[in-house]
Every structure is written in C-alpha cells, then in structure tokens.
Amino acid sequence: MPEEAQPGSSTSQTPRNRVVPPPSCWDQSFLTNITFLKVLLWLVLLGLFVELEFGLAYFVLSLFYWMYVGTRGPEEKKEGEKSAYSVFNPGCEAIQGTLTAEQLEHELHLRPLEGR
Known part of the structure; x- marks a missing residue:
C-alpha cells in the first residue's frame, strides 16, 4: 500500500490548482x-x-x-522605426497605409492605380 504524504512532510506535493501570478x-x-x-x-x-x-x-x-x-x-526612437511624416524618413518613404496624392487623384477619377 503506498504511503500517503503528510501535510508537514517533505514528500508532500504542492496543489496543482494553486495560482501563481506572473x-x-x-x-x-x-x-x-x-x-x-x-x-x-x-x-x-x-x-x-x-x-x-x-x-x-x-x-x-x-x-x-x-x-x-x-x-x-528623437533619442527615444527605436532603430529602424519610421516616422509618420515621410519627409523625415530616408528617401521620403511613406509608412504603410498613407494616402498619397496620386492615390487620391486616381480614386477620384475612378481610374485604377498603375502597377496594381
């Protein structure tokens, strides 16, 4: 018959439902x-x-x-992080989701964008 661990003994297991906060x-x-x-x-x-x-x-x-x-x-900027203002990015590269004047013009004239 297996021995049951007493609550004060060193062989007692910790309860599995114990919640440990991160x-x-x-x-x-x-x-x-x-x-x-x-x-x-x-x-x-x-x-x-x-x-x-x-x-x-x-x-x-x-x-x-x-x-x-x-x-x-500017010293808190992460390495490689782009600015929301394209003029501050290398090569004036815009971030994803920026509406350009060309895109707006094509959408107003109901013409598809070139290269799409």
Whole structure:
C-alpha cells in the first residue's frame, strides 16, 4: 500500500490548482497605484488652485505639461522605426497605409492605380 504524504512532510506535493501570478503583475499594480496617487495629487492641487481662483491657469498649464511629457524625443526612437511624416524618413518613404496624392487623384477619377 503506498504511503500517503503528510501535510508537514517533505514528500508532500504542492496543489496543482494553486495560482501563481506572473512576475509582471506586481509591476502593473505598482504602476497603477503610482498613477492613482499622481491623479489624486493633481485633483487636490486643482481644488487648492480653484480656492485661490487660479484653477483655470493650473488646468491649462497642466495640459501643456501633459503634452510635453507625452511626446517622445528623437533619442527615444527605436532603430529602424519610421516616422509618420515621410519627409523625415530616408528617401521620403511613406509608412504603410498613407494616402498619397496620386492615390487620391486616381480614386477620384475612378481610374485604377498603375502597377496594381
């Protein structure tokens, strides 16, 4: 008869239905908490500036700050990544899905594109 493993013994098996969160789960919840705290701080400061009658100025300056922070600099561009503006790409190459003037002209005149 096989021996049954006692709960405290070293031969006991771990339960198979145990859920182990992925390592990125903690990182995501940490970022969510930090974001929540930032939004809460912004709201508190907005309330303070509204009381001081500078609420609109605080809001507008916050928008400019968010636009500045939300843009990427050229040093953050990945290797081989194309710009949405074709004039900044080598050879003025457009990205996929760009509507060109020639394509629009052909579609308006109901003529098929050359090379299709």
